[in-house]
């Protein structure tokens with residue numbers, strides 16, 4: 554099969570297309586012919602191998618797993634002898650968090666992994682992109698933000714992968730949603746269901762007179778300190794981008810004050826919890842309340858170009874690669 558092999562950390566040129574043996578599923582695994590794989594902001598950060606602390610998980614001097622990529626959607630091609638949840642021909646999607654390997658034509662995934670049947674009417678491209686942004690934003694909105702009907706939620710970076718999912722999920726929970734994005738994305742964020750949109754190139758949401766029960770800073774561009782005045786009395790600032798200031802604010806607000814700063818590494822949650830979140834995400838998709846936004850689609854051999862595009866910091870929703878030519 555064709556696969557992108559990664560043997561070092563560095564610039565996008567490290568990705569090399571190669572032909573390797575098609576994997577055989579173990580007894581508890583399903584072999585998936587991939588129709589679409591996600592390429593994420595997190596992938597681009599991992600590729601650089603920085604911050605170095607991240608290498609404790611993915612390999613100290615070079616990547617432990619030579620084939621990268623976690624989000625996938627495709628068709629089950631073969632099943633191991635102990636597999637009961639899936640059969641050949643099933644359409645599936647998910648995140649192969651532990652073993653990666655989705656920058657390839659085929660991947661083996663354990664049947665009890667983060668994998669589910671593809672909801673009706675969801676394309677492979679949408680599904681591949683939705684898992685990371687959708688599950689992460691669901692975790693932040695429901696577990697950290699505890700969003701309830703009628704609450705005021707501000708989503709900074711509403712046009713990105715996490716943001717486009719967050720706008721729709723927060724609306725599903727009945728929140729009043731304010732999206733923050735640049736001028737070129739205002740219309741899209743309104744179409745996703747936001748009640749108001751603030752164009753960050755013209756207005757600074759931390760300086761307006763409104764206050765929010767939750768500020769979900771999907772892109773980590775604003776700090777808790779900057780957002781404090783824009784939070785309600787018991788308001789929460791949550792961001793998936795961890796740095797020293799957020800770490801400090803989390804520790805401080807866990808003891809002092811009513812306003813809280815929060816972070817979670819969604820991929821590090823127990824598998825059972827990620828599966829629970831994926832199950833809820835599927836219910837939201839099946840209710841017709843969540844669609845995937847696809848910005849660009851690349852061929853497998855264009856992974857490096859996809860990384861370069863994501864690193865501009867201005868993608869809309871998700872970027873996917875299509876390892877196989879048929880869909």
Ligand SMILES: NC(=O)c1ccc[n+]([C@@H]2O[C@H](COP(=O)([O-])OP(=O)(O)OC[C@H]3O[C@@H](n4cnc5c(N)ncnc54)[C@H](OP(=O)(O)O)[C@@H]3O)[C@@H](O)[C@H]2O)c1
Pocket residue numbers: 593594595598685686689709710711712713714715716733734735736737738753771772773774792793794817818819820863866867868869870
């Ligand atoms: N902790 C976790 O569990 C977890 C899980 C997944 C991802 N993450 C992290 O979450 C972050 C976001 O990921 P993502 O995939 O959603 O990012 P992304 O899609 O690459 O974000 C791009 C978007 O950010 C917007 N943006 C850029 N500058 C902005 C600014 N100053 N203010 C507001 N919006 C701005 C851009 O809009 P314009 O083009 O309009 O500027 C663009 O649409 C990444 O750092 C990723 O590593 C964390």
